Amino acid sequence: MKANYIEDLQNWESEFSFYTEIPVRFSDTDMFGHLNNTKVFVYFEDARIQYLQTLTKVMEKAEQNPDMIPVVADLQCDFVKQIFFDEKLKVYVKANSLGTTSVDLHYMGKNEKNEIVFTGRGTVVQINKRTGRPVAWSEEEKKVFLQYA
Secondary structure, X not given: OOOOOOOOHHHHHHOOOEEEEEEOOHHHEOOOOEEOOOHHHHHHHHHHHHHHHHXXXXXXXXXXXXXXXXXXXXXXXXXXXXXXXXXXXXXXEXXXXXXXXXXXXXXXXXXXXXXXXXXXXXXXXXXXXXXXXXXOOOHHHHHHHHHOO
């Protein structure tokens, strides 16, 4: 397995700490009984939201502007193993790199045997929801992203 955003798989895998558990529902599978390829992006969303909510709780004391929101700019997924109904997955998220207004998040899905079943990455940009323009991360936000990468 070699995705273009992973240089050293063992090192990359060891850098994850945050994860959420997601059961594969029957409605997530296709007529062949394995996970529909579009559902992984829903899993990414679930894990990303929980990850960002965790970071937001850490930043509670910092001033927060309700006009600033994170939006997904791109998403990529690489499938490694088949996934079937009723499996329990751990979907990991980490901040791989941080830009002025964006963060490159990486994802890893593991099955109950602790095998990697998919990997992914995506850019999230912080924008002003009124203007739609990118907004720089605060110093506090940068510290939290780097601490919980």
